[in-house]
Amino acid sequence: MxxxxxxxxxxxxxxxxxxxxxxxxxxxxxxxxxxxxxxxxxxxxxxxxxxxxxxxxxxxxxxxxxxxxxxxxxxxxxxxxxxxxxxxxxxxxxxxxxxxxxxxxxxxxxxxxxxxxxxxxxxxxxxxxxxxxxxxxxxxxxxxxxxxxxxxxxxxxxxxxxxxxxxxxxxxxxxxxxxxxxxxxxFNYSNAVDGLRQILWGLFKKIVIADNCAQFANVIFDNYTEYSASTLWVGAIFFAFQIYGDFSGYSDIAIGTSRLFGFNLKQNFAVPYFSRDIAEFWRRWHISLSTWFRDYVYIPLGGSRGSKWSQVRNVFIIFIVSGFWHGANWTFMIWGVLNACYFLPLLIMKKNRMHTDVVAANSSLPTFKEIASIGLTFGLTLIAWVFFRSDTVVQAFDYVLRMFQWTFFSVPESRPRYLIILLMLFITVEWFGRRQLFAIEKLWLSYPRWVRLTIYYVIVITIFIFGGKEQEFIYFQF
Incomplete structure (x- = not known):
């Protein structure tokens, strides 16, 4: 169901x-x-x-x-x-x-x-x-x-x-x-209302963001040899928001539904695309799985204790196992290896715990340094997502190589305006709600009731407008 x-x-x-x-x-x-x-x-x-x-x-x-x-x-x-x-x-x-x-x-x-x-x-x-x-x-x-x-x-x-x-x-x-x-x-009325609000945001992520991004990401990935490098980057971006909207949307609906019945589940996503390095990304992405592997695999292996060789070995084991958990395909293991390679420099230089708080914690906008760090981290993540999305390792490497051709500077062939506008609005809401358990948990609560209800109705209407055929959640296959 x-x-x-x-x-x-x-x-x-x-x-x-x-x-x-x-x-x-x-x-x-x-x-x-x-x-x-x-x-x-x-x-x-x-x-x-x-x-x-x-x-x-x-x-x-x-x-x-x-x-x-x-x-x-x-x-x-x-x-x-x-x-x-x-x-x-x-x-x-x-x-x-x-x-x-x-x-x-x-x-x-x-x-x-x-x-x-x-x-x-x-x-x-x-x-x-x-x-x-x-x-x-x-x-x-x-x-x-x-x-x-x-x-x-x-x-x-x-x-x-x-x-x-x-x-x-x-x-x-x-x-x-x-x-x-x-x-x-x-029964707690306040918790139930918060749960409904989280369900609403989860449905928006899934139906409006993920499902619409999927339409364009699928076309580009399935026909990637026909597109320019700039379009391939667009395809990777669409897939990044597809998998984030799909999976974090499911988690929001699950957590919100649990609150309707008086249960509190752990937060599973914490605006991972605002991370300033890969270590921070993995503290914010699929938190329940990352902490599971940390507590039951990584730490028993020795964690970050012992020699550098032991630390490197443990990092590769944890990321490869994580990749293999996602599916029976070499592409997932390459995805895990890539993330391990991204993580290792931070571990070796002891900078893997450098960003433990939310970005721009005491300001409304990030600094130029933070923007650069977020951009670099997101770019590395996009390359890894190509392996996650591709059917074969050969296809993934070919896709990535084509991303760095001279056509990178051309205008992308696929740039749906309505989806770009939706993504910009979505990112804005996520940014201003980055300190919360979910983006709209406390946004707009200071506004008059009629304004809040209007915003919620707009979200509902948007879901119906952009919703189409029922589509399974990506992580059902894992």
Whole structure:
């Protein structure tokens, strides 16, 4: 079920009314309703994969309890590795089986040996990368004795399958989300209004920005050999805003929807395109995944401790794994390697923590130095996005090489005026709302009520004007 569909527009009010008017007095019934609603939400796409979520839920719920019952380290490690192997095994089978088989066959073909591949027609379950990491963090934290296991199977099932963030995050930690299922929730009008405002902004990002950018980005990438270098840069810019509007839009809708039901999810994006270096970008882009890899992969490897070689190794591992998480294609791993190369100079010169506050924190406009830093960071990000978007590594390298031809100084063939105006307005709103959890969280609140309502209605009308066919969110495929 898509957030930008008629189905969800009907589904959400029904669940909301049942949640607050029918089962409000019983915390357990509220949690049961969330589980049922979440399974309906997920099963709307393909009911056959509900068994995977249920299986992961039962495995990690049971392992969590067993970890608490034993203090023998060998048994605890065996339980932890059971959870890791089962979860990563399922993820690996559905997401990477054909990738490894195809590359195995190609490797033997290179040495003159022909092998008949035994690939399968595997359908990738939506959101498996997200809920797999969410359940893994639960068992890992219990193993580390940072978290006590729950004995409430309904609350745990609700935590794993919570429908607002089930298929594309944010990837929540049990330490933040799970305790919220234990506490009685009261309807809060102010939180609900804030949630609706965040949903509205998320829909604007997805339908108006991402979907319209996608139309032009797809044409340029699919026919890139026919365009000038300047147009290829425009295509990369359109894709950059497509993936940002699409994914951060999903996160805004997910977080806003959660607030309607009395839950608080972690911020997942913090205006990443205003970053002054790549390290800052990765602190602001897909925060829930970046911090997951930091806490469960990077730090256990040694992090930034140890020799320079160890630090370099850890950086490459974390970015390559992050790239591989996104999909079974070499383009994603090259994307990860590029970001590692961008990050390394900052790490070596110990400047990777130089920008921890928001840009122009005490002024309304950035300095020339900040503008230059933002421009350089955005330019490097665009080159990396080309690999993320391209179907093959060869196509990606060819696209990038063509971006630096002499036609860079020509007028781009594709420059839709309406979309350029929309992007300029969007960037302006994001800039003035850069200090907030989402851009319009507190913008215009000092204005009279009729002015605020007028602005919100304009956003709604804009969504209907520029909205077309329902389009899936990009990160559904990951």
């Amino acid at each position: 898509l957030f930008n569909s008629i189905d969800f527009a009907i589904f959400l009010p029904i669940v909301f009314v049942l949640y607050w008017l029918v089962v409000q007095k019983s915390l357990r019934l509220q949690n049961v309703l969330i589980v049922v609603a979440s399974y309906v939400f997920y099963g709307w796409w393909d009911y056959r994969f509900l068994g995977l979520i249920l299986f992961s839920t039962l495995i990690d719920y049971t392992i969590g309890i067993l970890l608490q019952k034993t203090s023998i380290e060998k048994q605890r490690k065996a339980l932890l590795w059971t959870s890791i192997c089962v979860n990563i095994g399922l993820l690996g089978f559905f997401k990477y089986y054909n990738f490894f088989v195809d590359n195995f066959v190609e490797a033997f073909s290179f040495f003159g040996r022909e092998i008949q591949p035994n690939t399968l027609n595997i359908i990738l379950p939506v959101g498996i990368s997200f809920y797999t990491f969410q359940t893994l963090s639960y068992t890992i934290d219990i193993y580390r004795r940072k978290l006590k296991p729950t004995k409430d199977p309904i609350a745990f099932a609700a935590f794993v399958s919570f429908f607002p963030q089930l298929v594309a995050g944010p990837i929540e930690r049990a330490s933040n989300l799970l305790p919220q299922f234990y506490k009685k929730r009261q």
